[in-house]
Amino acid sequence: MTEANKTLKREPRHARRAPVGASPGTLIADPSARQSALNLTLISPDACEFIDNASLGDVEAACEQWPLIWLDCVGLANIALIEEIGRIFGLHTLALEDVVNTGQRPKADFFDDYAFFILSMIDDVKTGRYEQISFFFGENFVVTFQEREGDPFGPVRQRIRTSNPSRLRNGKADYLAYALIDAVVDSYFPIVDATGDKLDAIEDELLAAPQKHHISQLHGLRRATNLLKRTIWPLRDALTALIRSDAAFISPETKVYFNDTLDHSIRLTETVESQRETMIGLIEMHLSLAQARTNEIIAVLTIVSAIFIPLTFLAGIWGMNFDPASSPWNMPELLSYYGYPAALGFMALVAIVLLVIFRLRKWI
Amino acid sequence: MTEANKTLKREPRHARRAPVGASPGTLIADPSARQSALNLTLISPDACEFIDNASLGDVEAACEQWPLIWLDCVGLANIALIEEIGRIFGLHTLALEDVVNTGQRPKADFFDDYAFFILSMIDDVKTGRYEQISFFFGENFVVTFQEREGDPFGPVRQRIRTSNPSRLRNGKADYLAYALIDAVVDSYFPIVDATGDKLDAIEDELLAAPQKHHISQLHGLRRATNLLKRTIWPLRDALTALIRSDAAFISPETKVYFNDTLDHSIRLTETVESQRETMIGLIEMHLSLAQARTNEIIAVLTIVSAIFIPLTFLAGIWGMNFDPASSPWNMPELLSYYGYPAALGFMALVAIVLLVIFRLRKWI
Amino acid sequence: MTEANKTLKREPRHARRAPVGASPGTLIADPSARQSALNLTLISPDACEFIDNASLGDVEAACEQWPLIWLDCVGLANIALIEEIGRIFGLHTLALEDVVNTGQRPKADFFDDYAFFILSMIDDVKTGRYEQISFFFGENFVVTFQEREGDPFGPVRQRIRTSNPSRLRNGKADYLAYALIDAVVDSYFPIVDATGDKLDAIEDELLAAPQKHHISQLHGLRRATNLLKRTIWPLRDALTALIRSDAAFISPETKVYFNDTLDHSIRLTETVESQRETMIGLIEMHLSLAQARTNEIIAVLTIVSAIFIPLTFLAGIWGMNFDPASSPWNMPELLSYYGYPAALGFMALVAIVLLVIFRLRKWI
């Protein structure tokens, strides 16, 4: 089992939860959470600006000056900062609690003038670690929260920067949110494809010679795939909720695009489902091949034993020490002129008869 | 199998039932039920009071004086007492029958001016014993019945006592009921997480060396998980019924909170479902690994046998007692000058040929 | 396999059917049906009367005099009698055909002024034989048909007789029908609980030592449980149909009670479903344990063989009869001073090396 595999097979740690019985809406930082940093993207049809490590003051100023702003908060350790962001954009504390307590299921919730969307992305392809990304988007803002540095938003930022007369610049927040969510969903494909390639490789090896380590490899992939399925499956409902929503800040044109993302997520689910079936098939095939191999080995053992054990018995007979001198009944064959060749010939005959029997039974 | 495991794998005793054909609504105490004790919590925005071992008189007095009261009845042996509580709060006898006949499925029933909610909690983490908790809540009262001492309501009591301007103090009975139900649902998480940790440990051990006791461990966990699933699954329907209810005493704000609890219970169900899949995978992996091990062992047996049995036969040949003196045909090789080294050499040759064959077949 | 088990595992005979192509509504008695006997129960708020072996005249007379009558027909051989009962109460021939052709699925059918309800009960706990019970109930009558003597209606009769101011006396036919149906449904619980106990016992035995007879026991239980499931499952739909019906002769109050019966039947179904899962788990566990045992046995065989077969070969070598006198190359060790102890020492060395190897491979 390779190292990558070893890490891949572990589920992520248990989802974060507030202590049992705690007051709902209380934000409590995960001790292992990263320090928060704000990246601010300001967008208007004519211009765009990127402010890294923005301050809350920058955010409040931008809210008044720019038609569309995207605030990306990386790291969830600064509860005070997150609460302040919630205050600026009017976000509900129950939703912020879900932001902080990562490991939530993908879902879409609707509030009066903004939508709340949660999904997971695979943060690190090598280790298969998941990271929760939370989206809030209203008429003219998108707020995203992620656990760690590293996201698939690079191309979106590039499109905002370069392509001047683009839907991203002219569009409203809903189209920007779509572009970001779509980027996350699309980032699953390389991982799923890699699993497919691994399965192909294992299948080829299995057919050549089933080995013990294939079992643990397949088992590891199966666990990872079960986890992936659990992550992708609720995405369909969440996206459907966005498409069916009658919120004013989600335009019909954008819904067509969300529908495209839904198509992708359905394709992902089906591919993952099909890979699971393939895995189950491979696991069963491994068992069947191992059983077939048992038969093969045992057949060899049986043939060798069944031929040589009787012969050895015969040799043992004539190796007994009954004294021919004591009696004419005592092993007279030992003294006979053709005794030895006759004995060897008889043994050969026995061997040939047995071989013919095995041949007729198709064991050889 | 550890002791904890042993007890964990047993389902709880059969659900209590009235005798076949008994008149419905007849309350009959379980002979093993505990003596009942009443804990009364009196809540107003400005004050709160806790009365342990309250009398029925206390309850009736409190009903008139306090805007919100919570009556917690621990132990279900005193049928008369329970019937009296039913009279005070106007509870239906069929519902009280479900309270007394523990082991009911989680469910929500609605009556004119109160709701009836049943769920189970794991009473004792070590033994996995379940306990039924029944809730009645109306406009300004919550009545809970539990089988035994010990509940996850401690933090809720603490929040009532300490946090003065809290939703619990200002809220109505529905919010208090939510806080209590949520506490019970959240109390499942540590148990589910512990199962997950055990599975991880078993998996590691399995991959190192599959042992017979893993089978019974996995089987025990599977039974416990099946039981857990059966307990959690109907919870979703029951909570959904609360959320969709149009009862006047459940406010829309509280429904948002019940929705959060529903989210938790869905997450619980999915985790349990995923653990069941992991278990099935581990059980199959155990079988595959055991089969692989069979092959390994049998291969060794076969190799040793297939090499040494023919050699032993050869040694047996030359150990025969045909008398070379009687005939020139009788084992002349025994007297030849290089007979012994030639015999040994021939044996070595046979062994080498067999080893090469096994090597080519990739058995070694 | 015990005797009880043997009989339990068989499905009941094929459901009775009229000959293929026969005119529908034709009543044809099962040749093995019992002679019919009528038990008449007459109920009014003030009085009740029980007439065993009533005549049709009794029935017609009672219809006019008593506000509520219950006619219980035991044995289905007298077609003429059954047709006459149908005429008196105005029952549809298609329904009567279902009464006579036992083995029907549980179902509820509604006619203008009465309902028709079929379910099965386990007639004989020891053999697991099923018996069909058919109910007709309208405004003021209940007619039941059963195949054989023996039913769970004793307590209901007792409640009619003793408890004067009871719902059974004051109630309408719908409440009486409820009480009878509920008694039948409740009579399943002891059987289901007994199966649960048997499973527990088998599990304990399996973990101690899996035996061949456990397979057939589990298989027998599985068949019985599949049959039970098939009997209970449609009950839910049938009861739901009663509850949702808008027939005038089923009052809303009684529907609350039918809902309680529905709850019981759901609990039954879930218990049976869970038992089936447990069985499948036990069957898989048996296979895994048997496989583990195979490994254990084969390992012993392999260790013994792998140690002694090479040693025996060595003994065979030195048992060869090459003549040391003929040549200095011929087995000089036989004549050497320390030949024998050296040979024994070499054998011991081989044995020790092999034991160490097995130890390192963790086979011992």
Place this chain on the structure above:
Amino acid sequence: MTEANKTLKREPRHARRAPVGASPGTLIADPSARQSALNLTLISPDACEFIDNASLGDVEAACEQWPLIWLDCVGLANIALIEEIGRIFGLHTLALEDVVNTGQRPKADFFDDYAFFILSMIDDVKTGRYEQISFFFGENFVVTFQEREGDPFGPVRQRIRTSNPSRLRNGKADYLAYALIDAVVDSYFPIVDATGDKLDAIEDELLAAPQKHHISQLHGLRRATNLLKRTIWPLRDALTALIRSDAAFISPETKVYFNDTLDHSIRLTETVESQRETMIGLIEMHLSLAQARTNEIIAVLTIVSAIFIPLTFLAGIWGMNFDPASSPWNMPELLSYYGYPAALGFMALVAIVLLVIFRLRKWI
């Protein structure tokens, strides 16, 4: 495997299809189709007439004179004849295409003034061959098409002929169609019951001694049952469509009868489903029993080997030819006074110790 079994396990030939890309509605006869023959049944309340090998002229004449006619066309080779029948009764070519291209799924289609119903019947109980039967029925005609001679309509014809004041005579075409469809559905029961009996027999044999041929028997039954299930399953939808249809030529009274047929088909489906479960259980039981048997056999092998291989080694030791004369160290025991009895005693001791060990491990 018996001959009947052999034929039973094969699926019927691929469903007939028009060539890919052919114009829809083109009738092309199956080369293996039988010559068509027309059987005409003329029905009025007062009289009935049966014309075998009727001509199209007979049909057209009868249409005008009789209130109800049933045309039964046996054999599908004469495309021109079938098209002519379609013209007389105004049948749609797409429907006729389905008649000719046999192997369709059961279904009900509705046209303006007639319904089209397809189902399959088992044509030959011995070989399990299926035959498609197509029904057209309108206000006053029923047209049936079957592939071959042999159908379960005999009793219906008998009821038409004999029972004068019968629903079949007075009824409309819908009741006649019901009687015919019901006869086909009922004809499945004997086959399903026979499968059940076979399963019982196999189970008994399996429990006595699992044999290799049981696997192929079970597999053959499973294939046949899968096929049967696929044939019966869509029947429910088709019958439901008839019952829910608002066509004027299907009266509410007849729908009650169709409902009865639906009940039968549901019962069929459930029985078949239950048989499939039983089969899967038996197949698993076979595997478990075979594994148990492997253990049993291997245990015998191991016990025999583990006892005698060490003993043989000991005998080999004392059969070595080290020369006691050459050295006092060389096998002095061979010359000692009690050497032989001591050796035999030691061997017996070893055997006893091993037997005790096996006994303690419960292998004997």
Place this chain on the structure above:
Amino acid sequence: MTEANKTLKREPRHARRAPVGASPGTLIADPSARQSALNLTLISPDACEFIDNASLGDVEAACEQWPLIWLDCVGLANIALIEEIGRIFGLHTLALEDVVNTGQRPKADFFDDYAFFILSMIDDVKTGRYEQISFFFGENFVVTFQEREGDPFGPVRQRIRTSNPSRLRNGKADYLAYALIDAVVDSYFPIVDATGDKLDAIEDELLAAPQKHHISQLHGLRRATNLLKRTIWPLRDALTALIRSDAAFISPETKVYFNDTLDHSIRLTETVESQRETMIGLIEMHLSLAQARTNEIIAVLTIVSAIFIPLTFLAGIWGMNFDPASSPWNMPELLSYYGYPAALGFMALVAIVLLVIFRLRKWI
């Protein structure tokens, strides 16, 4: 494994996708796509014309002159050409993106004045390679896109050319689209039938003698069938969407025909589903048969070993070299008159007793 099988078992390459984060609606050609070529079919009731390798000018001219045109674009490399076609017929860029990024799921999308339909066909029966075919059809045009040369449209072209007064000539675009889609769906049948024949052949071979290569054959077929199922399954939804659509350019008459295609696709799905069940059955049967074979082989081994190992031990006893001369206790039997025959007789007795035991246990 045959060559055909080898290629059949591989899933097609991963579905084409635009780079992660790319702007939606951007057409990017697959590097391996073929050069595009346009085939134009012009249809009027009186005439038809076929233009191979048409230019865009031809297309624009035809649009104005002919009542119905079918543009078939083979090869997807020329993005500019495809965009130009989109412009001429007013096709949405998101739809064109799905055309270019092949490997989409079958689906039907509706736009204002045309429908978009995607499905896959098996491009090459030998290798099982899939090819996506995209249809756009509106009031008077059908545009199809395919990846490569080779399609099942030949018979449709033939019907357009030859049959003058045909629905294809008089019909609108919807009927033409139906004819084309129906041709693709029907082209699945030969492939599915071939799989069925292969399964029959494997089953026959399995029953004769289960071989290792059957496992990989079955596994390959299972993968291919899973893929096929995934391709056919969504077709039902897509066709249902067409039938339920209220688009003006799909006439009710054509919907009847689409319904026929839907029937075919349901039949396909059921056949494929049934083949999957058969495969699972065969895989399980293989395992059972292999296990049965293991038993058979091991039984032979055990019988041979259990008979000859004790006998060899006896021969070893009497082959020991205890010196009869040294003591009267030392193997006196060697010198006795009937020693040898008695020894042989005793061995024969042991063998007979063992054979009888095995016979009684039914091992022989």
